Amino acid sequence: MNIEAVKWIGGPNGVLELIDQRRLPTGFTKLKIRSVEQLYDAIRTLAVRGAPAIGVAAAYGPLLALQWLRGRPSFPEALDEVLRSCDYLATSRPTAVNLFWALDRIRAKARQVSAAPRPTVRQLREEILAEAHAIYRQDIEMCRRIGRNGAQFIRTGSGILTHCNAGALATAGQGTALSVLYEAYRQGKRFEVYADETRPLLQGARLTAWELQQAGIAVTVLCDNMAGFLMKQGRIHAVITGADRIAANGDAANKIGTYSLSILARHHRIPFYIAAPSSTFDLTLRSGREIPIEQRDSQEVARCAGVQTTPDGVAVYNPAFDVVDRKDITAIITERGVIERPSATRLRAALRKVGKGVNS
Numbered sequence: 001m002n003i004e005a006v007k008w009i010g011g012p013n014g015v016l017e018l019i020d021q022r023r024l025p026t027g028f029t030k031l032k033i034r035s036v037e038q039l040y041d042a043i044r045t046l047a048v049r050g051a052p053a054i055g056v057a058a059a060y061g062p063l064l065a066l067q068w069l070r071g072r073p074s075f076p077e078a079l080d081e082v083l084r085s086c087d088y089l090a091t092s093r094p095t096a097v098n099l100f101w102a103l104d105r106i107r108a109k110a111r112q113v114s115a116a117p118r119p120t121v122r123q124l125r126e127e128i129l130a131e132a133h134a135i136y137r138q139d140i141e142m143c144r145r146i147g148r149n150g151a152q153f154i155r156t157g158s159g160i161l162t163h164c165n166a167g168a169l170a171t172a173g174q175g176t177a178l179s180v181l182y183e184a185y186r187q188g189k190r191f192e193v194y195a196d197e198t199r200p201l202l203q204g205a206r207l208t209a210w211e212l213q214q215a216g217i218a219v220t221v222l223c224d225n226m227a228g229f230l231m232k233q234g235r236i237h238a239v240i241t242g243a244d245r246i247a248a249n250g251d252a253a254n255k256i257g258t259y260s261l262s263i264l265a266r267h268h269r270i271p272f273y274i275a276a277p278s279s280t281f282d283l284t285l286r287s288g289r290e291i292p293i294e295q296r297d298s299q300e301v302a303r304c305a306g307v308q309t310t311p312d313g314v315a316v317y318n319p320a321f322d323v324v325d326r327k328d329i330t331a332i333i334t335e336r337g338v339i340e341r342p343s344a345t346r347l348r349a350a351l352r353k354v355g356k357g358v359n360s
């Protein structure tokens, strides 16, 4: 997989390179991000998107912030800037917990450096870079393991439906839901992939279709409202999506429309899988009701592909995510194993498997 959605180039004074996902599928360009404000904007406007990719990108943000400090900052000044940039980036998007998870790791690393005797700014930069690289590398490995753990659920001859983009573009590695498909394909299985278009921002049509095509895997795009009819015809044998935040009881937030798919899947008795790394779990929230749901600009719904599609002044509803009830999830595929019929007890047990995950 040679799609690199997020990549740091150079040492502590380096630059963050992102594939500009706003321009796909017709334009492939890379952005060079040189300031924390540019990074905030890239996350907010979905130049970089997908829960794990947002977390990885944000982890490098404090290094960019440090590059803008004038003169020779003292250690307390540099530490303050790191913590301030973490707080700032944490306000870029509210739902994907990977963002907060990655920023917490950077904050913890910075505090650890500050607890050392006579800490230096150079040490701080180097340790933050090492931690951000560790987050990046762990994400790649988690993706790989999710693929290996999930490929068993994909059968030759089956039809698989996915929603939004949970592939290489959404992570540092080969994706979560799409990693399962890549691994099954690598094992020689052949199946039909259907990608929901995923209004309003069309991550399925623009991104999932693009990256599967790059990988040589045939994909059929459908409008979101066509999924039920496809299922009724018996053409879908499994639904697999990623997640942005999974609560302690197994309820999972993902791109708006995922909830509707889960209900359709239940109605048609089709297994519904969520593929997500342990960095997407938020055990501080008891259920999906507590997951904050991002509301986005009305223009994303009022316009489509740059064309106004609703009358002036009409009210618009635009939540970016919804929540799948744990009871409608057949299994959650993680890098630590598969959590079948998720519940609070099963989640805790799976995530406690110390040493089994890359992130324990």
Ligand code: MRU
Residues within 6 Å of the ligand: 046, 049, 050, 051, 052, 096, 163, 164, 165, 166, 167, 170, 171, 175, 176, 177, 203, 241, 242, 243, 244, 254, 255, 256, 320
């Ligand atoms: O708004 P987006 O494009 O960031 O939403 C992304 C999704 O909902 C993905 O399905 C999710 O982050 C999983 S990515 C491995």
